[in-house]
Amino acid sequence: MISQAEENYLKALFHLTNETEEKVEAGTNELAFYLEVKPATVNDMLKKLKEKELVSYKKYGKIMLTQQGREYAVEVVRKHRLWETFLYEKLEFSWDEVHEVAEQLEHIKSKKLVEQLDRFLGFPKIDPHGDPIPNSKGEIKYLKRKTLTDIPVGAVCKLVAVKDSSASFLQYAVQIGLGLSSKIKIISRQEFDGSVEIEIDNKRSTVSQKFAENLFVL
Amino acid sequence: MISQAEENYLKALFHLTNETEEKVEAGTNELAFYLEVKPATVNDMLKKLKEKELVSYKKYGKIMLTQQGREYAVEVVRKHRLWETFLYEKLEFSWDEVHEVAEQLEHIKSKKLVEQLDRFLGFPKIDPHGDPIPNSKGEIKYLKRKTLTDIPVGAVCKLVAVKDSSASFLQYAVQIGLGLSSKIKIISRQEFDGSVEIEIDNKRSTVSQKFAENLFVL
C-alpha cells in the first residue's frame, strides 16, 4: 500500500522530471523545496520509495522514478486532473478553486471510481488549466501550444492552457471573464508594447504582452 | 483541525447513540468493537476528543457527544451519504460498492464541495440504502423504513438493505435469487402467518414474515 505522503513524492518527482522534456532526474533539495519539507525528510522518504522500487537512487546521486514509480505517479496525476474537471464542469467551481480540493481527492483509492468518473465526464482530454489528462493506460497526449501573441488581429481562438497558474494570475483571468475554453477575439494589437485588446463574451479588455504570452490557445 | 481518525470516532459515537433514539451514551468496549480497534486505543482517543470538547466523559463513566461533537458527526454522515448517492446515481456503482469508497470520500474537507454536490444531486433526502441525508443545517428527517411486510400485494419494490446479515440469512437469500437491488414483486400474502409469495426475476418463492421483516425496501 502506498501512502498519501508517498503518492505526493511520486507526483512531485513526475512534475520535476518526466513532465518536463529535458530533465529525467532531480536532487534532494529541489524535491524538498517543491514539497515544502526539509531535505532530511525527503532523504528518509527516498529510502522507503527505493525499498518499494518506485525510485532509483544512490547515496549522493540523482533521484529518478522507476518505470513502476512513473506509472503510479501518472495515475495520481490522472486522478487529480479528472477531479479538477469534475469540480469545474459539474460543481461550478471556479478555475482557481479546483486545485486545493483535487489535492485531497486524488488520493482516494478505487479503480472503479476513476474509470467511472472518466466516463461520466466524457473522457476529457484536458483539465480546467489546460493540462493533458492521462488516459486509463497512462498515455499522455501533449498538445503543441500556441500563445495569444501568435494569433492575428481579427481572429478568434480558444483558451486551452496557461503557462503560469499562480493564484494572482488565475484571479486576474477570472476578473476579465476568462475561463477554460473561453473564446477570445483579437480586436487590436499595439505595435509599441505588444499589448492586445481582446473580447470575451462581448466584454472587451486590454492585456499586456506578458499576460498574452501566458495564455496557450488553439 | 480534526483528523480522519477523530472524525471516525465521532461518527461511530453518533451511530451508537444519537442515531438510535433511546441511547445517548456509549462505553469504551462498545466503541472499540464498533471501530475494530482495542479499548486502550479508544481510551487514548477519548482524551483528545475531550480536550477538543467534542465528547464529554469522566474516568470510568459513560461517553457522550457534546453538542459540538454531534454537529461535526452529522456533517460527516451528511458527506458520506451524499457521496454514496453520487456513486450510485451518477457513476453506476452498485448498492454494495458505495460504502467503502464513501468511507474515504467523507473525509474530504471543503464546505463548497459538499454544498455543490448536494445541489448537483438535487438535494436528495435518502441515500441508496434508504438512510436519511442530513441537510446543510444538520437537520435529519427520519423516515420510517419500509420492510417487505409494508408492501401491498401486487406492488413491486427494490431491496436496499437488510436488518440482519448473518450467514444463514444470506445463504437463504442467495437460494431464492435475492441480490442487492433486486426488484421484488409481491404476489400474495397469507393472513394466517404473514408469509408472502414473492417473485424475483420471474422466479417465485414463499418466505416467512420473519424473513420479510428483515428486508428493507424502497
Add this chain to the structure above:
DNA sequence: TAAAATAGTTAGTCTTATCTAACAAATATT
C-alpha cells in the same frame, strides 16, 4: 457479600512522517 467476570485505564512500544542540528560529500571559486 465475596469471588468472578466484565469494563476501563495505564504504561510502554511501534510506525509513519515530520523536524532540527550536526556532519559528510560534491562542486564552485579564488
Add this chain to the structure above:
DNA sequence: AATATTTGTTAGATAAGACTAACTATTTTA
C-alpha cells in the same frame, strides 16, 4: 590546490494513532 559553498546524510526528537500487557474499578452472580 585550498577553501568556501552547496547539497545530501545521519542521528535523535516529536506527534499521531495504533498496539500489548498489566493493572484497577465496577458489576454480576453464586
